[in-house]
Amino acid sequence: MSNNILVINCGSSSLKFALINPQTQEALLTGLAEKLGHADAYITSKYDGVKEVTQLDEGNHAGAMHAIIATLKARDLFDQVAAVGHRVVHGGENFKASTLIDEHVIAEVEACAKLAPLHNPANLLGIRTAIECFPTLKQVVVFDTAFHQTMPEHAYLYAVPMALYREHGVRRYGFHGTSHRYVSAEAAKVLGLPLDNSAIVVAHLGNGASAAAILNGKSVDTTMGLTPLEGLVMGTRSGDIDPGAHAYIGAQLGLDLDGVTDLLNKQSGLLGLSELSNDCREIEDAAAEGHKGALLALNVFCYRLAKQIAALTVSLGRLDAVVFTGGIGENSSIIRAKVIEQLGFLGLTLDAAANDAAIRGKAGKISDAAGPAALVVNTNEELMIALDTAALTA
Known part of the structure; x- marks a missing residue:
C-alpha cells in the first residue's frame, strides 16, 4: 500500500x-x-x-x-x-x-x-x-505557530494587563514555524553543529517575513506576534509600527479600526514604501535604475531586518549562524549582502562570490571562514508537513 x-x-x-x-x-x-x-x-x-x-x-x-x-x-x-x-x-x-x-x-x-x-x-x-x-x-x-510554543514567558508576553492574556489570549505567537524548524535543522547539518548545541537566527523572507532565534533546536523568540503583522517589513505588511499610529491614521483618513488594519496589512510594506510593487524582484530592478522609492524600500527592509537579527541574538547568548530562506532569502543576493554588511559588528563577513552564486535553488555558506556563519538554506515546508502527517497517520 x-x-x-x-x-x-x-x-x-x-x-x-x-x-x-x-x-x-x-x-x-x-x-x-x-x-x-x-x-x-x-x-x-x-x-x-x-x-x-x-x-x-x-x-x-x-x-x-x-x-x-x-x-x-x-x-x-x-x-x-x-x-x-x-x-x-x-x-x-x-x-x-x-x-x-x-x-x-x-x-x-x-x-x-x-x-x-x-x-x-x-x-x-x-x-x-x-x-x-x-x-x-x-x-x-x-x-505555523506550534514551533514557537517553546518561547519563554518574558519573550511572548506583551506589557498589557495580564487579564488580556488570561482571558483573551493576547500574547506573541510567532509564525513560519514549520519553515524555521526545517531550516534550522538543515543549517546545523550543513555546519556540522549538533542541533541540541546550536544558536541560530533564521530569516524567512518572502511576501510574509519573520526571523526567529533558535537555541538548541527550540524557538526562544521571533519577530511576529499576536498576528502575522508584527515584526519585519513585508511585501504589503508594515511590520512594527507605533500602536498610537492606528488612531492617528484613522482620524486623518477617516478610517475605522478595520480600515486601518487593512491598510497596514495590504497597502504597506515594500508596496507602500516604494509606491511601485510588493514584488522584491521588481523593486530591485527599479532600484538598479535609480528609482528613489525602490531604493528607500530596500534600505528600510534591510535595516529593519539587520536590527531584528541583532536583537534576537540577545535571547541566544551567542551566535553560530544567520540563515536566509524563503523566496527573497533564497534569491536576493543584494538583500543578503546589505544585511550582512550591517551585522559586521557581530563578526559576520560576506563571501561575495558565494553570495552571488546562491540563487535559483543553489544554497550553502555565503560567509568567510572567521566569525559566525551566514548561509542560504532552501526551505521545504511541504516536506515537514508530509513527515508530520506520515508520523501521525502511520
Missing part, C-alpha cells in the same frame, strides 16, 4: 500542493493554483519534469481541489494518496504540535481565525474541501 502524502497549503487566493513520498522525501507531483476568486484563475502542475498550465473552470478553492484530483487521476496517482496534510497559520496556545483533524480541531482553527483573518479562513477552506474530496482518508494539520 502506498504511503504518499498529499500536502495542501491554502492561501487566500492560492493553493499550493505536493504529493510526497515521506520515505524517499521525493515530491512526485507539485503544483500551484493562483488567482483564486478571479475569472482568470489557473493551476500549474509539474510531474516527471513536465510542467502543465490549465485554466480553472471553477475559479475558487473547491475548483482548485477538483483540478488537483483530476490531475492525480490522470497520472494514476489518486489511489496512491495515503493521507492529507494541511498547513494552518494560527493554532493559538492549544496546539503545540501537529495533530489529526477532527471536528474539535476544525472548531479550534475557526476560533483562531480572528487572530489570523487573512490566513485561517483560507486554511479552513482547504481543509473542508479536502475532507469532501477525500472522505475516507486521515488528515493532519500542521501549525
